[in-house]
Amino acid sequence: MYTKPFSYHRPKSLEDAVALFGKSSDPRYLAGGQTLIPTMKQRLAAPSDLIDLGGLSALAFIRKSADMLMIGAGTRHAAVATSADVKSAIPALAYLAEGIGDPAVRHRGTIGGSLANNDPAADYPAAVLGLGATVKTTKRSIAADEFFTGMFETALQDGEIVTEIAFPIPEKAGYAKFPNPASRYAMVGVFVAKVKTGVRVAVTGAGPCVFRVPQMEAALAKDFSDGAIANIKVAADDLNSDLHGSREYRAHLVTVMARRAVAGA
Amino acid sequence: MPKIEMRVNGKPISVETEAETLLVHFLRDRLGLTGTHVGCDTGQCGACTVHLNGEAVKSCTMFAVQAHGAEITTIEGLAKNGKLHPMQEAFREHHALQCGFCTPGMIMAAVDIVRRKPNADEKTIRQELEGNICRCTGYHNIVKAIASAAAGMGARS
Amino acid sequence: MTASLIGRPVKRKEDRRFITGTGHYTDDLSRPHQTHAVFVRSPHAHAKIRKIDAAPALALPGVIQVLTGEDLKADNVQGLICGWMIHSKDGSPMKAGGHPALALGKVRYVGDHVAVVIAETPAAAKDGAEAVVVDYEELPSVTSTGDAQSSSVQIHDEAPRNTVYQWALGDEKATGAAFANAAQVVELNLVNNRLIPNAMEPRAALGEYDSGSGIYTLTTTSQNPHVARLVLSAFVQIAPEHKLRVIAPDVGGGFGSKIFIYPEETVCVWAAKRVGRPVKWTAERGESFLADAHGRDHVTHGALALDKDGRVLGLRVKTTANLGAYLSTFSSAVPTYLYATLLSGQYNIPAIYAEVDAVYTNTAPVDAYRGAGRPEATYVVERLMEEAARKLKLDPAEIRRRNFIREFPHQTPVILAYDIGDYDASLKEAVKRADVSGFAQRKADAAKRDKKRGLGFSTYIEACGLAPSAAVGSLGAGVGLWESAEVRVNPTGSVEVLTGSHSHGQGHETTFAQLVADRLGISIDQVEIVHGDTDKVQFGMGTYGSRSAAVGLSAISLATDKVIAKAKHIAAYVMEVPEDDVEFKDGEFAAVKTNKKMTFGEVALAAYVGHKFPTDQIEPGLKETSFYDPKNFTFPAGCHICEVEIDPDTGVVEIVKFTAVDDFGTVINPMIVEGQVHGGIAQGIGQALLEHGVYDKESGQLLTGSYMDYCMPRADDLPSFEVGMTITACPSNPIGVKGCGEAGAIAAPAAVMNAITDALGVKEFDMPATPEKVWRALSGQRA
Missing domain, CATH: 3.30.43.10 (Uridine Diphospho-n-acetylenolpyruvylglucosamine Reductase, domain 2)
Structure with a gap:
């Protein structure tokens, strides 16, 4: 090649x-x-x-404050996965990072690169949206809910560089992924977090872009248990469908993975 | 053409190369280190795995220029002073290779696994091998070899 | 007495170069002034070529030449061949269309070879290939096996209804009578999914032409370099055989896919003369997916007639086999003589009738892939047996026992005569190792965790050791399937063994050396196995069909016997004793009744010095050859048992235990044999759970063209395997071996699918058992 x-x-x-x-x-x-x-x-x-951007060492950092975890955009997946600060503040985020690609990919890939690319089957978008993180750039701060705009599309403007992601430290969080058996990207990945503002549920892999599930969020806000969402199904219509899984199967897996994420939180 | 300086298997290298030269092609075609192989186009098979500053990376998924200033170790540099690395010994001892094509990448990945997770159990070793595909062995003996080498490498250090 | 090397897990001699990165695969080799080839491939499944415009490519920097099918024609290069003639049941010969190395007027599958661009660098060749403008007139396509014969698409004019042949084997009438008298009939519709081989080393070729001598050299990823040379010279007519050298250096796996003579290799060696410089090509993985010969792809209806006690009375099979867009080198034999002849399994079946229709489709050619026909046969027989057990409420082991063949030799109704086996022994051992008696408890425990467990058997048989030449000749083979060997003893007593077998992972450099060192009583380090070069080895049929030990090593064994005989003769003269008094044991020639003795090395030196024996009666030197033609096929057999646990929430199937007990006859190196079993099982599990080559029905595009979509088994998809052996030595060759390379791939798919259908409680369920399919089966939804 x-x-x-x-x-x-x-x-x-x-x-x-x-x-x-x-x-x-x-x-x-x-x-x-x-x-x-x-x-x-x-x-x-x-x-x-x-x-x-690989030489910009100022972009590679992990810092923790009382209620926030700041990760530099140039931080490699392996660093997030093994960081004591990440593991203590948001273990679900370390777990998610540990499941991206494979060990060699994790030694090279960065959180900023992953977010700027916004692959519909990438893991990080689920954490950023699920935790309601803020994406900081060379120009501004962008709320997660505004950042992911579509398949491989973000709110980033031409030339704008992601510099840091600020994650609120949740009370509880969990991530569960059903990998595509061939590529190992997320076929369905669900990040569930209980943060100050409420409960957030973000789904990657299933649709053209990471999305939230308000129905599950409402149910979990009342009762943060896997049983609370057992009967909540996302609509299959807008989900991805391919060789590895139909949209109906993906819709089903969203519920299964969400339950597992909650149980693991 | 960008100039790159790096150390490969302990030897300093300073050359100009086209920016688009992948590290794997640089190693194979420029340096003649053909032990690092290319088995796929999508960064999944792991036959091209080398160590960049001591960490396993896929040399097909980075440009040589990105390794400027780095220390690279390839399969050819793993044995020291004619003595095989314990992981190489373990692969031979446990018949963890057949055709040998995935083997260099597999061994480089395996050394990296043990560096990070010296006490990995079978399940962990299997998960850690996600980025290395072998078509011959069914992984059975590769897993055995890595577990055995981990025990040996732990005892040495 | 020194301990025998036979049966010992000797560490592999070849490993050192592979673990240190110092092996030499084709792509590792470069020649001064070499050029690089990239192929222009068809983006369409089926199209007429109106025009190929090379000018834009030729205008690019570094592009040297653009060659097409017309250029091959101008040089009188012929098309590729299929080497096995199959006759339809009406007696007509198979209907084969042409197979040009570069397309002539039409392309027939996505990835088909349109032109080659030769340039100074790989990148320039790639740019050139993108710049060639091909004007296509798209045609409708058909890719599905089941649709080929009813489709209005005509792929080759020579083959109406895209039908290559309609072949049959067995006794239709007797089988019909068996069904008429049956107490029970079990029927299944089965699909044997298309697989893409994926040896980890992509195919590669380095063509050279020496204008002084007129000799061509092709260095390539081949399992059988002599066959490649024979086909390229006698049929494709690149060059006379003595002007063509084919070298297969270290080869990174084959699994069948590197047996065949492909367009790319052909073009590289031919183009070397055209260009006047070496031409190198290495496949990208995407090209391997598109244009390596695929495997399997059968659609089958099978029916088993049984009496009330579960004894099989008859078997009827109707199969449609997809051969792809062109007939690859051995493709026609795979769904016929390598398939239907195995339909008797391990069972005494009085009547069998099999019909096979082979069809063209707009897909990559399909040919032998690990097991080649035999996995497909085992899959049919073993799925039917398991279903019969369920229908008759018999224990799956018991129904098999009731039907096992126990007297040998056994003539099946489908050509083969089994020479030996003990199917009870391997079943018994497997049942023990798999702890079948504890399964009910494990199933109950799993149910408490809301998981579903299933257990599946596969008692398989294969015909290996291909093959007695007269037998395969009578069935349509274009070649004999003997093997050749040469044992060269050097004056210093070291030994080179030249073999026509080719090792691409099988460990011949060790196994073969073990046998020779053992026979000659010398150190294994004194023995070098030489293979893979037509200039060194006299001839060879190559490595496939688990034939290397049974046929290739038998040839070596016979040549070694000849060496010992001659050495004995020489030793008698040197020691001045009658030859009958010379005994050879543990590397020493001893004269009985005296204290005279000579080591093997001393006799070797004496043979070359030639001072002490009459050279008019005995030629100096110590080198012998042998061509060994086997008496019969060999019949490895065994029992594999798979236990699965299914997560009903996701449909994910976990193989919790896989047990294999095989009878490979005499085992020379158990470590290597077990390694072969592991690899075969992994490919069999891959077929059952993960792998599937899929073409889009509408566009004919390959949907599984990379590791992003084609699901290769990875370490965490598989368990460690429980492997055991039982042994009945093979009486049909001098060593007693049967062959072990394909057993896992043959046995495993049926074992896995029998376990899954057991867990799901369903009858018909096709491979691969993807999570969604399993989930749908459980939720009762429509797929």
Whole structure:
């Protein structure tokens, strides 16, 4: 597999990165590259310029305050999975990170790259939406509910770089994933969290973009137990359907995974 | 062309290469280190696994330029002073390879598993092998070899 | 006396290079001034080619040539062949369409070969392939096995109704009578799902042409380099046989898919002369999915007639086999002589009648894949037996026991004559190891956890050791299936063994050396196994069908016997004793009644020095060859038992225990044999639970074209396996071996599916048992 040629840049700062982006004809930021590079190898993407954010060590951090967990966009999945701060503050997030891709992917892939890409079957969007996190960028702060706008689409503007994700530390949270048996991406992944503002349930993999399930949230707000949502089904109509699972099966799995997420929270 | 400097199997390398050269092609075609293999297009088979600063990564899913300043270890660099690494020994001892094609990536991944999880049980080892596909062995003996090497490597350190 | 090397788990000699990354697979090799080939492939399942415009590609930097089917034609290169003639039941020969290496006017599946771009670098060749403009006129396509004969799509003009042959085996009348007299009839509709082989090393080829000598060299990923040379010279007419060298260096797995002579390899070696430089091609995995020969893909109706006690009276099978868009090298034999001949299983079945229709479809060619016909046969027989047990309320082990063949040799109604076996022994051992008696309790315990457990048996048989040449010749094979060997003793006493078998994971370098070292009484380190090069090895039919030990090693054994005989002759002269007084044991030639003796090395040296024996009567040197043609097939058999636990919430099937007890005859290296069993089981479980090559019905596109969609078994999909052996030594070859390479893939699918249908309480259920299918079966919903 050979990509198309491109110009490679290794900026020393976020400002440099943004400036380079502005000067290039068809640029892409390169974070961990675990999705972008395979896409380029398939020649489904052929950017003129790759701006490598890998050298920006200021983007790789995990910090904890009394009620928030801040993770730098350049933090690798493996770092999130093994961080003592993440494990103590939001164990479900560490568990989720431990299940992304495989060990080698987790050594390269970053949370910022995953969110900016917003693959409909990625894990992180479920945590960010499920916890009601805030996505900070070079320009602004974006609430999770505003960030994910569609399949492979986000609220990010041209050249805008995710810098940090601020997660509220929940009272309880759980994640359960049913992996696609071939790709191991989430066929259905459900993140459930009990946070200050209430209960949030976010589903990835099942639809074209991560989404919340208000009915389950309401039921869990009254009774945070797996039994409380046992009879709540999401509508199958808008869900993905493919070789590995029909929309009806995915709808069914949403309930099963949600129950398991609650039970594990 | 970007210039890259790195250490590969302990040797310093300083060369210019096209930005689009994947690390695996750089290792195979530029450095002649053909022990690292390419088995798929989608980053899933793991035949290309090498260590980047001591961590397992897929050399088909990064450009050589991204390894600038890094320390790379490939299967050729695992044995030290003619002495096989305990994981290499364990693969041979437990018949954990047949055709040998996935083996270099499998061994590099296995060393990384034991580094991170020295006490991994069978179930954990199987989960940790998610990114490495073998078509010959049914994994039975690979799992055995890794568990055995883990015990040996623990005893050594 | 030194301990025998036979039966010992000797560590593999070949491992050192593989664990240190110093093996040499085809893609690891490069030649000075080499060029790179990338193929232009059809994006359509079926289309006419109106025009190929290479100019935009040729205009790109680095592109050297663009070659098409017309160029092959201009050089008189012929199409690829299918080497086994099958006649339909009406006596007519099979209806085979042409198989050009590069398309001539028409493409017939997605991935079909349209043109090749040869360039200075792989990236330039890839750019070139994208730039070639092909004007297609799209045609409707048919990909489904069941639809091929009723479709209005005509894939090859030569084959009306896309039917290659309508073949039958067995006695239709006697089988009909058996059904008329039956107390019970059990019927099943079965689909044997299409598999994509996925050896981890993608196919590759490096073609070279030496203009001085006129010799072509093809280095490639082949399981049988001599057969490749024979076909490429005698049929494809690239070059005369003595002007073509084929080398198969380290090969990273085959499973059948590297037996065949493919377009890419053919084009690379031919183009090397055209271009005047070496031409290298390595498949991307996506190309492997599209254009490696696939496996299986049968649709079958099977019926079993039984008396009231569960004794089988007759078996009737009707199968449609999908051969894809072209007839691959051995494709025609797989659903006929490698399939229907095995339908007797381990059972005494008085009457069998099988009909097989083979069809063309707009899919990748289908040919032998691990097991090749025999897994399909076992699947039919063992699913039917399990269903019969359920219908008759008999224990699944008991119904099998009631039907086992116990007297040997046994002539089945479908050609084969089983030479030996002890099916009770392997069943008994498997039942013990699987703790079948504890199953009811485990099932009850699982139910308490809201899980469903099931147990499934598969008592399989296979015909291996392919094959007696006269027998396969009478059935339509284009070649004999003997094997050749040469044992070369060097003056210093070390030994090179040249074999026509090819190792691509099987461990021949160890197993074969064990036998030779054992026979000659020398250290195994003194023995080197040489294979995979037509310039070194005299000839070879290659490795497939679990034939290497039974046929290839038998040839080595016979050549070794000849070496010992000649060495004895020489030793007698050197020691000045009558030859009858010389005994050879543990590497020493001893003259009885004297204290004279010579080591094997001393005799080797004497043989080459030639000072002490009459060289007019005995030629100097110590090197012998053998061509061994087996007397019969071999018949490995055994019992596999699978226990599954199903999560009704998700439909996920977990294999909680898999037990295999096999009878492979004499075992030379149990470590290697067990490894072969493990790998086979993994592929069998893969077929049953995970793997499925799927084409879109409308577009004919391959939907499972990467590891994102084709579900390869990974470590966490599988358990550790419980493996045991029982042994009846094979009387049909000098070593007593039967072959072990395919057993797991043959036995496992039926064992897994019998366990799943047991747990689900359903009768008809097709592979792969994906979570959704299982969930739907449980929830009673329509798929």
